Every structure is written in C-alpha cells, then in structure tokens.
Amino acid sequence: MTARRRYWLMKSEPEAFSIDDLQRVDIEPWNGVRNYQARNFMRDGMRVGDGVLFYHSNTAVPGIVGTATVASEAYPDETQFDPKSDYHDPKSTREEPRWHLVDIKFERKLSRTISLDEIKRHADRLGEEFALIRRGNRLSVFPVSAAQYKYLLSLE
DNA sequence: GCCAACGTTGGC
C-alpha cells in the first residue's frame, strides 16, 4: 500500500540559497531550520517523494520559483554540532540531537515567479488559513494541501 | 533599513 503524497512549502532567502543553487547542486540537506514547528514537519511529516514548493523570501519579489521533492528520511542536521557554524546549537548532543532535516531534490524552475502579491489575490481560492498569507506567519516550512499545490502551480 | 509579529530565554 502506497501512502498518499504530501505537499509542502519551503522558504529560502535567495541570497543564502536560491532555486538556481538547488538546480546546481541537485540535492541539498535543508540545514539551518531552528524552529520547532518547522522541524516537526520535516522530522515527522515528510516522506521521500513528497512535493515541495520552493519559495524565495526576503527579496524584491517574494514568491514561488520552483518545485522540488523530498529526497530522504529525516536525519540529524550536522551543522548543530559544528561550533564554527552559524547554526551551531551548544545545547544539542549527538546522543539526543535537537534538529533534524531532510534532503531536498531539485525538480524544476517555474517559467515565472508566482509572487506573494499574486498569491494573496487568490486568497479566496486558497483558504484564509493558508499559512503563507496568514498575518504574521513566519514559518519557513509548512504543509500545503494537494488542492492548494495544484492550484498554485496552475497560476504559472 | 524599518518594524510588526513572533518565538525563545532567563530572572524571579
């Protein structure tokens, strides 16, 4: 029996790691997530093959710029153990790692950016609870329904 | 660069 594919949206600042960077490296460990809710989605919710909307945040035109897939089960984020890393967490141990991640694999770049502005104009179709357009939302990883995923990509 | 909206930390 095959479990149904799930869908997610993952934010990245293009200056730090863009869709072009993902295309170049093909597979990337999604390190640096230091928010428990986002971690829980990766650790407990994601499965290999799940669909990912790749979103550029904190940039001139924030929006969805590509798609990717989940390419691994969750495993500990190495950067938490590295004192030289920006993501170092002195309270985390190898015996009980605090932060987990998954590998993300490039799928495709969209022909154009589906901007946040445009997404907001489709709020009625996406539902008021859609995390991206909910006021004050800062989650960098969150679930998207199959219908939302399909609808967002149909805007391309 | 500003700042609202959060999440986390730590003193008490």
Place this chain on the structure above:
DNA sequence: GCCAACGTTGGC
C-alpha cells in the same frame, strides 16, 4: 509559571 527582554523573520 509569568513575563520582560531579546533575537529573528520577512514584507515593505
């Protein structure tokens, strides 16, 4: 366990 202070996110 409260909550002020602090740090971060991310749109604008």
